[in-house]
Amino acid sequence: MTTTDARTLPPAEAPPAGEIPGRGRSRRRLTAGDRFIYLLTAPVFLVIAFFVVTPMLHTAAASGQGQGLAANYGTFFSGSARTALMLSVGISLGSVVLCALVGTVLAVLLTRFEFPGRRVLEVLAVLPMALPPLIGAVSFVLLFSETGIVPRAAHELLGISAGAVSVRGVAGVLLVHTFTMYPYFYLTVAAGLSGMDPSLEEAAQSLGAPRWKVWATVMLPMLTPALVSGGLLTFMRSMGSFTAPQLYNVQTLTMQIVATRTGGMYELAAAQSTVLAVVSIAFLLMMRWYQGRRIHRSLSKGIQRSRTQTRGIRSALALAGSVVLSLVLLAPIAVIVLVSFSVDRTWTIQVLPPDYTLANYTRIFTDPASLLPINVSVQTSLVATCTAVVIGAAAAWIIARWPGRRGGSLLDLAVMLPWALPGTVIGINLVTAFGGDSPSSLGLILVGSIAILPVAYFVRFMPLVFRSTSAAIAQVDPSIDEAAQSLGASPLRALRTVVLPLIAKGVIAGALLAFVEGVGEYVASVIVYPVGFAPLSVAIYQRIYAADFGTASAYGTLQIVLIFIILVVSNRLEHGRRRRRSMGV
Amino acid sequence: MRRLAPRFTALSTLAAVAVLATAGCGLSSSTSQSPGQTTVTVYSPRPSNITDYVVKEFQAAHPEYKVQLLTLGAQEVADRVNAEKTRPQADIWWGGTPSQFEGATAKGLLTPFGADVLSRVPAKFHGTGDAWLAEQQQLQLIAYNHDVIKAADVPNDWADLILPQYKDKILIRDVAPSGTMRSVFSALIYQQYAKASSPQAGYDFLKKLDANTKDYAANPSDLYLRLQRQEAALTIWNQQDILAQAAKGAPFSIKVPASGTPINLDGFAKVKGGPNAAGADAFAGFLLSEKTQAWLAKNAFQIPTVAISEKPDWLAQLTYTELPVDSKVVAANSDTWIQYWIDNIKNRG
Numbered sequence: 001m002t003t004t005d006a007r008t009l010p011p012a013e014a015p016p017a018g019e020i021p022g023r024g025r026s027r028r029r030l031t032a033g034d035r036f037i038y039l040l041t042a043p044v045f046l047v048i049a050f051f052v053v054t055p056m057l058h059t060a061a062a063s064g065q066g067q068g069l070a071a072n073y074g075t076f077f078s079g080s081a082r083t084a085l086m087l088s089v090g091i092s093l094g095s096v097v098l099c100a101l102v103g104t105v106l107a108v109l110l111t112r113f114e115f116p117g118r119r120v121l122e123v124l125a126v127l128p129m130a131l132p133p134l135i136g137a138v139s140f141v142l143l144f145s146e147t148g149i150v151p152r153a154a155h156e157l158l159g160i161s162a163g164a165v166s167v168r169g170v171a172g173v174l175l176v177h178t179f180t181m182y183p184y185f186y187l188t189v190a191a192g193l194s195g196m197d198p199s200l201e202e203a204a205q206s207l208g209a210p211r212w213k214v215w216a217t218v219m220l221p222m223l224t225p226a227l228v229s230g231g232l233l234t235f236m237r238s239m240g241s242f243t244a245p246q247l248y249n250v251q252t253l254t255m256q257i258v259a260t261r262t263g264g265m266y267e268l269a270a271a272q273s274t275v276l277a278v279v280s281i282a283f284l285l286m287m288r289w290y291q292g293r294r295i296h297r298s299l300s301k302g303i304q305r306s307r308t309q310t311r312g313i314r315s316a317l318a319l320a321g322s323v324v325l326s327l328v329l330l331a332p333i334a335v336i337v338l339v340s341f342s343v344d345r346t347w348t349i350q351v352l353p354p355d356y357t358l359a360n361y362t363r364i365f366t367d368p369a370s371l372l373p374i375n376v377s378v379q380t381s382l383v384a385t386c387t388a389v390v391i392g393a394a395a396a397w398i399i400a401r402w403p404g405r406r407g408g409s410l411l412d413l414a415v416m417l418p419w420a421l422p423g424t425v426i427g428i429n430l431v432t433a434f435g436g437d438s439p440s441s442l443g444l445i446l447v448g449s450i451a452i453l454p455v456a457y458f459v460r461f462m463p464l465v466f467r468s469t470s471a472a473i474a475q476v477d478p479s480i481d482e483a484a485q486s487l488g489a490s491p492l493r494a495l496r497t498v499v500l501p502l503i504a505k506g507v508i509a510g511a512l513l514a515f516v517e518g519v520g521e522y523v524a525s526v527i528v529y530p531v532g533f534a535p536l537s538v539a540i541y542q543r544i545y546a547a548d549f550g551t552a553s554a555y556g557t558l559q560i561v562l563i564f565i566i567l568v569v570s571n572r573l574e575h576g577r578r579r580r581r582s583m584g585v
Numbered sequence: 586m587r588r589l590a591p592r593f594t595a596l597s598t599l600a601a602v603a604v605l606a607t608a609g610c611g612l613s614s615s616t617s618q619s620p621g622q623t624t625v626t627v628y629s630p631r632p633s634n635i636t637d638y639v640v641k642e643f644q645a646a647h648p649e650y651k652v653q654l655l656t657l658g659a660q661e662v663a664d665r666v667n668a669e670k671t672r673p674q675a676d677i678w679w680g681g682t683p684s685q686f687e688g689a690t691a692k693g694l695l696t697p698f699g700a701d702v703l704s705r706v707p708a709k710f711h712g713t714g715d716a717w718l719a720e721q722q723q724l725q726l727i728a729y730n731h732d733v734i735k736a737a738d739v740p741n742d743w744a745d746l747i748l749p750q751y752k753d754k755i756l757i758r759d760v761a762p763s764g765t766m767r768s769v770f771s772a773l774i775y776q777q778y779a780k781a782s783s784p785q786a787g788y789d790f791l792k793k794l795d796a797n798t799k800d801y802a803a804n805p806s807d808l809y810l811r812l813q814r815q816e817a818a819l820t821i822w823n824q825q826d827i828l829a830q831a832a833k834g835a836p837f838s839i840k841v842p843a844s845g846t847p848i849n850l851d852g853f854a855k856v857k858g859g860p861n862a863a864g865a866d867a868f869a870g871f872l873l874s875e876k877t878q879a880w881l882a883k884n885a886f887q888i889p890t891v892a893i894s895e896k897p898d899w900l901a902q903l904t905y906t907e908l909p910v911d912s913k914v915v916a917a918n919s920d921t922w923i924q925y926w927i928d929n930i931k932n933r934g
Contacts, residue, residue: 080928141807147814168800246803249759251927259761259927262660263920264688266667345834348732349815424664431668448674526661527668531626531653542656546632547809547830 033482034403036491044394045411050442052459053414055429056277056421063271072271081256081272088253089279091170091245092238095177099234100227102178103185106325111193115318117326123567124326129183129516130563131332134540135556137243138549139335140176149335152351172248177238179332184237184464185230187509188471192226193219195475195505225474228291229467233419236280236463240422242523254422261424273425280420281413288409291474333560340553360554373539374558380450380535381518384457385465389511391458392465393503397495400473419463427527430456452528453535457518464517465510472506473499512570516563622651625864628666628856629679630659632829635885636679643871650864659685659764666694666856676859677868679720682764684916686717686852696857699866705873710850710890717854720872721887723823724905725769725847732836734818742843743773746819747793755794756817758808759801761927765849769821770926771919772847772910779911784922791926795934809835823849828886828899845908850890 063072075081110122131139143149144167151162167175200222204214220227245252253276260269340360342353364370395415402408418426434446434455446452476499484494500507522537529535534542536559543552629636633656640652655675657665662678663685669675670692678686678695689695690713697703697715710719727746729739734754740746746755760766774787799817802808805826812820813835824839831837853872855865871877878889883897 080924137803138807138810141810145811145816147811147816243803246759246762247807249801249803249932251931255761256927258660259923261664262762262764262767263923264684265920345813345830348813348836428664428668431665432671435669435672445672447669447672526657527665529655531655531674534655538656541658542633544806545630545656545658546634547806547833547835549806549810 031485033401033485033491033494037398037401037403040394041398041411044391044398045414047391048395048411048414051455052418052462055426055433055459056417058429058432059270059421059425060274062267063274065267065270067267069271072268073275075268075271076275080251081253084251084253084256085275085279087170087251088239088276091173091177091250091252092235094170094174095181095238096231096234098174098178099182099185100230103182103230104189104223104227106182107186107189107193109318109322111190113318115315115322117319117322119571121322121326123564123571124329125186126183126512126516126567127333127560127564128179128329129513130520130560130567131180132336132520132537132540132556132559133243133522134537134544135336135549135552136180136332137176137247138544138552139332139339140172140179141247142335142339143331144172144175147349149351156351167248169248170250173241173244173250173252176244176247177234177241179329181234181237183513184233185227187513188226188229188233188468188506189223191468191472191505191509192223192475195472195502196222222475224291225471228287229471232284232287232416233464233467235283236416236419239276239280240420242422257422258424273421276422277417277420281417284413284416284420285409288412336553336556336560339549340557342550344548344550357550360550363551364554364558370539373534373536373555374562376450376453376533377519377536377559378562380453381457381515381521383454384461384518385511385515387454387458388462388465388514389507392462392510392514393469393507396466396469396473397499400470401478415466416463418459423460423521423523424527426460427456427524430459430524430528447528448530450530450533452530453525453533456524456528457514457521460521460524461514461517464513465507468506468510468513469503470506472503476502508570512567515566519559519563619651622649623861623864624651624653625677625861625868626653626655626675626859627677627679627868628655628657628662628675629677630657630662631680634829635881638880638884639872639877642877643868646871647867650861650867652868660762663689667692670694673856673858674860675856676861676865677853678717678856679853679872681852681854682768683712683719683850683852683912684767684919685764686712686854687916689854690714690716694857695854698855698869702866702869702873705870706890712852712854717852718869718873719850719852719890721825721851721881721889723765723825723849723851724841724888724903725765725772725821725823725849726905727819727840727842728812728822728827728837729819729840730812730815730836731838733815736838736840739819739840740842741840744790744844746821747790747797751797751819753797753799754817755798755819755821756808756811757798757801757821758805759803760931761923765823766821767919767923768849768915769847771915771922772908774922775910775915776908778914778918779909784918784925787922788925788930792930792934795930795932798934801931809837812837824888824903825886832886841903841905842908845906847908847910 063069076085106125110118110125141148144151146162146166146168148166151165154160154165155162196219200218201214204218205211209217240254241252242254242258244250245255246258253272257269257272257276260272338353339347341356341358343355343357343359346355347353392415395411399408399412402411421429430452431447434444434452446455480502481491481494481499484498485491489497520537521535522541525535526538526541529538536555540552540555540559543549543555627636627640636654636656640654644650644652659681662681666673666675666678666689673694678689686695695716698718703711703715703718706718712718727740740748740751745751758766760770770791773790774784777786777790778784780786800811802811805822808820808822809826809830811817827837827839853869855862855869859865873891875891875893878887878891879893879895879897881887882889882893882900886899888900
């Protein structure tokens with residue numbers, strides 16, 4: 001199937017600790033490739049500095065005001081702020097482990113094995129991402145709280161006390177995090193696996209290595225960039241997570257920040273936000289260092305491995321497993337759909353809603369203004385995603401091939417910064433930075449204009465494209481594009497014809513994540529959205545606020561359907577590509 | 586393999602074309618104004634049954650104005666007005682707690698309404714420097730699910746909430762992120778503070794209340810949902826929201842504590858430098874008219890600050906005494922007290 005030379009660099013050949021691929025070449029004269037990187041850096045760096053870094057500096061600056069720097073940060077040495085910080089870090093680490101487990105297992109299962117129902121599960125696996133943040137939280141309560149469907153059903157059917165089955169506290173937060181964040185691992189690992197050359201595995205196996213050893217010494221090391229990327233996204237997102245801790249009444253740092261703001265102590269809240277960002281950034285640096293130590297790249301052009309066909313009992317087991325998995329994954333979504341057809345306030349002590357209606361949908365479809373929020377969310381997220389793909393992928397490329405010794409990490413931090421901050425802080429940053437004629441905004445006023453929504457989504461979700469692309473690039477050895485260039489291709493042509501096809505899956509995975517998150521984004525949207533253009537999440541919030549869960553769920557269901565269609569279409573495109581590829585086209 | 590790059594380019598182009606093709610499509614604001622109209626922008630956390638009515642009636646009475654309404658959470662309105670200070674977008678901030686308005690006043694974000702509007706509200710309902718006005722008074726009281734607990738079994742007073750028979754029967758909206766709950770708990774601590782100049786006895790009471798509290802609900806909707814689904818029977822909340830939910834079919838009732846009920850003021854203000862100052866005054870004048878306030882009292886269970894000649898039945902039948910609170914002492918200590926509650930009492934009772 002392939003004759004391509006493939007190898008992994010053993011750890012001994014890896015660059016020294018902290019080194020990033022490509023940096024070792026800094027003492028040479030600048031090549032055309034290096035000049036190309038520098039040329040590309042200028043616009044990308046400007047965009048990031050302008051939209052991402054400058055607004056963040058406002059928050060850091062604010063944290064020194066009020067009671068003063070020492071007093072604001074001093075709160076972290078004792079009392080509830082310290083406890084909250086420790087709790088946040090603990091929960092985030094726990095979330096990383098759980099998401100890595102679920103996401104990686106699912107990715108391996110779905111990319112390496114062929115069994116009935118696999119294609120359906122491939123779409124379902126990403127669907128929990130589509131869970132609308134606000135109504136999604138309610139669905140977890142309706143499912144797993146003491147009065148939820150699962151404990152009540154367990155009580156009615158098995159006689160187990162509902163309190164014993166219910167989920168609460170830290171376990172609840174971990175449950176919600178695992179459910180909603182494992183796609184960060186699933187998508188990057190699946191992209192990594194399908195970009196991997198099967199000859200590596202075949203070579204190891206033909207040398208007599210048992211299967212577990214092949215995984216431990218060949219496959220997992222090759223997946224390091226994907227795992228690091230998933231770990232980073234999950235850790236930072238958990239640190240900034242607010243809905244789940246609020247729902248399960250766990251006093252994390254984000255809860256503390258909101259409480260501080262409600263008490264009117266904005267400067268203290270800014271200090272707490274800055275600490276949150278610093279912890280996330282420390283984790284980012286640690287992961288970069290770790291990844292730098294374990295570089296395993298392939299020189300291959302990445303041929304799709306054929307799937308393991310399962311037959312007989314194994315096939316039946318796989319089928320049963322995938323059915324159970326689908327049910328678990330779909331449960332929170334099914335609850336939203338169920339509530340969207342139920343009559344508000346009738347569901348009290350029953351296991352399932354007793355009365356059903358179509359009124360929640362007719363209310364939406366008979367009001368012409370109620371479809372506008374869907375339109376606003378889709379269009380602004382699309383614009384944001386396209387921009388994030390251009391800038392995020394370019395930034396990932398620049399950092400991976402950065403010729404200088406310094407600067408790469410700095411740019412990495414700049415891009416990831418918004419991911420480390422709660423959405424509210426980003427929203428307020430943007431409004432502060434682009435609210436009036438200030439020198440840092442170059443006179444650009446976005447407040448009151450619909451353009452501020454795509455900018456907010458771009459800033460918040462570009463890290464997804466960036467990280468996912470970085471993971472894909474890290475698997476590709478720089479000598480591949482250097483070879484193309486030495487054969488006479490321009491750096492741009494080498495990038496377009498050699499590198500881009502190898503990393504396309506990573507870029508698409510990131511873009512998909514960014515778009516889906518954009519459609520559901522609430523916390524920053526509610527601070528920045530202009531009058532008359534409420535995005536979908538805000539429309540859902542308004543219904544929840546009035547305790548009209550039925551209409552809110554109907555909106556939520558429309559959002560899930562929309563994202564489901566997008567997932568099916570992208571899955572189809574992906575399969576079309578694979579088929580043509582396997583036919584040698 | 587070589588074909589992949591063009592395919593990727595084609596996909597990106599497709600996405601770009603889709604964006605361009607749909608850009609602007611259907612994205613015209615639902616609130617565009619007609620010729621001769623000026624726009625009044627209102628930021629409000631009030632539920633839609635209230636805002637829809639007031640906005641519709643105001644536009645009918647004042648065809649020269651078009652109202653643009655943004656519905657946000659109360660704290661989000663405060664955040665947004667604060668963030669937009671260099672370029673205010675709102676004319677009116679309708680709905681918020683005294684501490685939110687006083688915070689904005691201290692930052693110079695608000696400006697007094699015209700004399701006509703100010704004169705409609707009694708002086709005791711004016712904020713510092715007339716920068717904001719109270720629109721309604723909310724009674725903080727005990728509320729319950731009458732399907733779960735009989736009226737006779739409901740605690741008579743605040744002190745009864747800590748009796749052993751109510752263990753795990755109380756669900757409370759999480760205190761720290763809620764302006765309403767902050768003021769209730771502050772008022773309860775103040776009762777002890779007024780006697781001994783120390784909040785300790787108040788803390789002790791709240792610790793026992795925490796022991797009886799089954800859980801803290803994430804937000805008001807979560808509170809209603811869990812109360813309705815019989816996770817607990819009792820809560821502490823305001824008369825307006827409970828009666829509004831009951832009117833929609835929730836099995837909720839209220840009980841006024843014997844020793845008195847803390848009264849929260851809920852206000853509105855004119856944003857300084859907002860685009861339509863005259864429109865803000867016109868809207869405020871309409872909101873404070875007796876007709877509007879009488880409708881809100883009858884249909885939205887509000888207790889107005891302006892006098893209305895005919896009280897709706899529910900209000901006429903409601904007897905209550907106010908739990909006395911020195912608002913200056915509470916304002917000075919509230920943050921410390923609530924921080925103490927977060928650090929030492931919540932989930933520890």
